[in-house]
Amino acid sequence: MGKSGKEKNTKNKSKHSKLIKRKKSKLKADKEARAERLKNLQKALKASKENPE
Template identity: 60%
Template sequence: MAKQGKEKNTRNKSKHTELIERIKNKKRVKKETRVERLKAITKAAQEAAKKANE
């Protein structure tokens, strides 16, 4: 049988879900920007090494 009355904890669960999603998105963005920054650094280092060898 289903429970009678209003649902319990739905508001808190939705707030928690939004918070967790925000945190996951923030971590994902940080990881992506870090990878892009490292790629740029390695590319610059390779170009500098290439110019030094010439």
């Protein structure tokens, strides 16, 4: 039989989930941005090697 009365720890869990989701999305965005910068850098290096002027 379950407990009666106030639910335990639901506010903290929701806050924690929200913060973790925010953190993961920020890390994902940073990772994608870094990959994009590296891709652009590789293109620039390749172009400079093809045209050494």
